[in-house]
Amino acid sequence: MRPQDLIQKKRDGEKLSKDEINIFIKGVCDETWANYQISALLMAIFLRGLDKEEQNFLTAAMLESGETLDFSGVGKPKADKHSTGGVGDKTSLIIAPLAACCGIAVPMISGRGLGHTGGTLDKLESISGYNVNLTTEKFHEIIEKCGFAMTGQTAKIAPADKTIYALRDATATVPYIPLIVASIMSKKLAEGLDALVLDVKTGSGAFMQKFEDSKRLAQALVKTGNNFGVKTEAVISEMSQPLGKYVGNATEVYECIRILRNEAEAEMLPTLELAVELTARMLILSGVSGSISDSRLQISNCLESGKALEKFRENIELQGGDPRVCDEPEMLLDKSLYKFEIVANKSGFVSEIDTCALGNAIVGIGGGRARAEDAIDPAVGYACEKYVGDEIRSGETLGILFCRNENQAHPISEKLQNAYKISESQPQKIELIREIIQ
Amino acid sequence: MRPQDLIQKKRDGEKLSKDEINIFIKGVCDETWANYQISALLMAIFLRGLDKEEQNFLTAAMLESGETLDFSGVGKPKADKHSTGGVGDKTSLIIAPLAACCGIAVPMISGRGLGHTGGTLDKLESISGYNVNLTTEKFHEIIEKCGFAMTGQTAKIAPADKTIYALRDATATVPYIPLIVASIMSKKLAEGLDALVLDVKTGSGAFMQKFEDSKRLAQALVKTGNNFGVKTEAVISEMSQPLGKYVGNATEVYECIRILRNEAEAEMLPTLELAVELTARMLILSGVSGSISDSRLQISNCLESGKALEKFRENIELQGGDPRVCDEPEMLLDKSLYKFEIVANKSGFVSEIDTCALGNAIVGIGGGRARAEDAIDPAVGYACEKYVGDEIRSGETLGILFCRNENQAHPISEKLQNAYKISESQPQKIELIREIIQ
Numbered sequence: 041m042r043p044q045d046l047i048q049k050k051r052d053g054e055k056l057s058k059d060e061i062n063i064f065i066k067g068v069c070d071e072t073w074a075n076y077q078i079s080a081l082l083m084a085i086f087l088r089g090l091d092k093e094e095q096n097f098l099t100a101a102m103l104e105s106g107e108t109l110d111f112s113g114v115g116k117p118k119a120d121k122h123s124t125g126g127v128g129d130k131t132s133l134i135i136a137p138l139a140a141c142c143g144i145a146v147p148m149i150s151g152r153g154l155g156h157t158g159g160t161l162d163k164l165e166s167i168s169g170y171n172v173n174l175t176t177e178k179f180h181e182i183i184e185k186c187g188f189a190m191t192g193q194t195a196k197i198a199p200a201d202k203t204i205y206a207l208r209d210a211t212a213t214v215p216y217i218p219l220i221v222a223s224i225m226s227k228k229l230a231e232g233l234d235a236l237v238l239d240v241k242t243g244s245g246a247f248m249q250k251f252e253d254s255k256r257l258a259q260a261l262v263k264t265g266n267n268f269g270v271k272t273e274a275v276i277s278e279m280s281q282p283l284g285k286y287v288g289n290a291t292e293v294y295e296c297i298r299i300l301r302n303e304a305e306a307e308m309l310p311t312l313e314l315a316v317e318l319t320a321r322m323l324i325l326s327g328v329s330g331s332i333s334d335s336r337l338q339i340s341n342c343l344e345s346g347k348a349l350e351k352f353r354e355n356i357e358l359q360g361g362d363p364r365v366c367d368e369p370e371m372l373l374d375k376s377l378y379k380f381e382i383v384a385n386k387s388g389f390v391s392e393i394d395t396c397a398l399g400n401a402i403v404g405i406g407g408g409r410a411r412a413e414d415a416i417d418p419a420v421g422y423a424c425e426k427y428v429g430d431e432i433r434s435g436e437t438l439g440i441l442f443c444r445n446e447n448q449a450h451p452i453s454e455k456l457q458n459a460y461k462i463s464e465s466q467p468q469k470i471e472l473i474r475e476i477i478q
Numbered sequence: 479m480r481p482q483d484l485i486q487k488k489r490d491g492e493k494l495s496k497d498e499i500n501i502f503i504k505g506v507c508d509e510t511w512a513n514y515q516i517s518a519l520l521m522a523i524f525l526r527g528l529d530k531e532e533q534n535f536l537t538a539a540m541l542e543s544g545e546t547l548d549f550s551g552v553g554k555p556k557a558d559k560h561s562t563g564g565v566g567d568k569t570s571l572i573i574a575p576l577a578a579c580c581g582i583a584v585p586m587i588s589g590r591g592l593g594h595t596g597g598t599l600d601k602l603e604s605i606s607g608y609n610v611n612l613t614t615e616k617f618h619e620i621i622e623k624c625g626f627a628m629t630g631q632t633a634k635i636a637p638a639d640k641t642i643y644a645l646r647d648a649t650a651t652v653p654y655i656p657l658i659v660a661s662i663m664s665k666k667l668a669e670g671l672d673a674l675v676l677d678v679k680t681g682s683g684a685f686m687q688k689f690e691d692s693k694r695l696a697q698a699l700v701k702t703g704n705n706f707g708v709k710t711e712a713v714i715s716e717m718s719q720p721l722g723k724y725v726g727n728a729t730e731v732y733e734c735i736r737i738l739r740n741e742a743e744a745e746m747l748p749t750l751e752l753a754v755e756l757t758a759r760m761l762i763l764s765g766v767s768g769s770i771s772d773s774r775l776q777i778s779n780c781l782e783s784g785k786a787l788e789k790f791r792e793n794i795e796l797q798g799g800d801p802r803v804c805d806e807p808e809m810l811l812d813k814s815l816y817k818f819e820i821v822a823n824k825s826g827f828v829s830e831i832d833t834c835a836l837g838n839a840i841v842g843i844g845g846g847r848a849r850a851e852d853a854i855d856p857a858v859g860y861a862c863e864k865y866v867g868d869e870i871r872s873g874e875t876l877g878i879l880f881c882r883n884e885n886q887a888h889p890i891s892e893k894l895q896n897a898y899k900i901s902e903s904q905p906q907k908i909e910l911i912r913e914i915i916q
Contacts, residue, residue, distance in 0.1 A: 048650035051524065076517035080649035083521035086489065211518035212486035 043067060043077040050084040058097045065101035068200045075207060082204065082213040095218040099264055102226035105200040109147060109176070109232040114184060116145040117326035121318050122228055123239035124247050124257070125157035127399035128282035128424070131239065132160045132190070133296040134315035135322070137351035140187030141342035142319070143328050147183055147231045148190045149197065153408040153416070154209075156245065156399030158292065161192050162408075166290035166372060166418035170361030186354040198226040206412070215248065221260045225268070235271040235325035237318050238262065242474060243280030245395025251276070251474065258477040271325040274477040277314055278470050281393045281428050284311030288407050288421020290372040291442065297369040300349040307424060310472050317473055374419040380441040380449035382456045384432045391463035393428060401455040405443045420444065422456070429469035432462060481505060481515040488522040496535045503539035506638045513645060520642065520651040533656040537702055540664035543638040547585060547614070547670040552622060554583040555764035559756050560666055561677035562685050562695070563595035565837035566720035566862070569677065570598045570628070571734040572753035573760070575789035578625030579780035580757070581766050585621055585669045586628045587635065591846040591854070594683065594837030596727065599630050600846075604728035604810060604856035608799030624792040636664040644850070653686070659698045663706070673709040673763035675756050676700065680912060681718030683833025689714070689912065696915040709763040712915040715752055716908050719831045719866050722749030726845050726859020728810040729880065735807040738787040745862060748910050755911055812857040818879040818887035820894045822870045829901035831866060839893040843881045858882065860894070867907035870900060
């Protein structure tokens, strides 16, 4: 079957068979389909749709296009968390050591930042020496030793996704749930998990800003995970303001270590709250805990005893990083940075934060990537001081920008200031956890 | 505006502005749009549609993407004919000398065969030495001298179309009228014409097989031509059987010269009929004739006096070809070819001919191209002996295949035989000219 015949079928609104979807993914992997044919089919899929069965065929084909990991020898339940991405979204660095402390093996395959959202790999690399390009053998070995490891996606896992995702990004075919589900789940299902918890963001800094869209995505992800035999739940969490205190890379690692050291500042508490919720659900789904209250107890024991911090230290050592960041988290903060206060231009209440604009402003000074090939500056970042619902006086600090020099600060300080909407009446505070999808 | 933002707009069903369509075509020409972005937009256009205004913007942008010819110095009305393509469709070689004889300048830019349909350039190249790759200067010079010239499209005329057409062909986005209109008309409008007659084919060998689709296409083409200031008409002609006697390249030139020599065999008369109809309309639109009857009189004078043949001879000489074909058309027929009779396997009436299948069978022995880069064998071909409505006895000849050897004949003879449907009751004869769209 020629690519154009298969494209024509979907163009005309017909359902694709399992064989046809396999032909497509095989063509993507062996490059017998040209990129322009792949993108034409993606647009036809976007506009004509995929039904639930086609979505499963696509997920399976993408999963089977590459290798799957096998941690059955590890003797523990395997679980992971995946987030749809946000600003200041740094929970992985807390969840992985916490879950590992509680007896779960966490084979965490993460991504890099793109657009206004950050990426776990970029954050980890701000720890001097930390290696996120593990071989499959090394990944196994570290998980065996300390219960978790964090690495980038190898070319061997769901290789079709890499090509398809890059094309979707360049052809306006990203925000379609069956394509998102196939992309996320083909990679996560390759990790050989028993349980998976999804953090589906909603709000101005999320990929899906409307709650109803986020909920539909969460439902589709959960259903697909369970269909493929992985116990899956989703937490829909608010991303209409940055999560926790810091946005950036080194600054976010700093926040995580402060939390693991039981030194969380008030602004960092939402990060802890979400990390605990997600970890607790991983524990239940994996069968190492029977209830949320029991999970919370296990988690707070790990935190308060310092075991979670030690677990992270162990991991940093195994992945080649400098473990002294666990003792002196301040070493992550570059003292030479220029600090610029973003102040309110009127008095009132913070009623809205354009979190996407805020994230993009930080990308603009090197805190993230506009294009996949861009380099980042791990030190720069932003510290939030005010959140939605907070009262503010004109001239008072909304947040602090950490950048290289005054010239860099100038063009983006206005963008940051404009990201805050200040109203006369006090709006409701934001509930971090919106809904659990089981 | 990034390509993905423009694609998104059409994806969401919004209308594109003139500026946006210009950005797209500019991006195609300067290659700042990747092929996968072009094809994604083409699929979005196919599924979301272009309205009449967008269709005009696209046609204008594609036209303006390249150079336009200027024959204003020629002192004659300029007119051309364009066919949507068919099997045995060879009228250009009769129309061009006839129209030139009647005082029109014909700057005919033609194409090569692709798929089951033939191409004027391939046919002309079966005349030894005939050059279809004229420079713009040479094209002008020959038109000045003999009133017509026939050449291939230069890279400078509507360059965007070349890229877009190749992508449409590979991504199942060909059969959408606004895209077809922009593709055809951007090239024809570049010829600097006063008048244009379109031969829109309908039936089993046509690009648009259903009459209603052909009619919609004809109407859109005529409207666009007139919008752009070129007097335009369309003739919808039957392509549910090959036009005239021969299918092939050298064999079709042979048929045309026999017609120009007033030696037309009975099977060749439909070719003459259609050529006269199309030429007559060119004469009226160009103002060199006031009525169809007057046009027909002028045309038959040119034919019967031998002036049309002399005009073709003059053109062949100017384009470097061997003019002896005008005196000895048999030299075009390769005597060494193997002739294989296709016979009826039952008695009855020819009720249908799968003209696309017949065309493809001839492509299969080198008479045309499955892919643009394929080479052709100019000598091979097919001579029709029976048409729709003809009575036939089992074992009687339907047509004769001219091929290289028996081995070549064998696999396609069955395809040719199967292209004919033979029924017990006599069907209606086919009316060649279905409708005139003004």
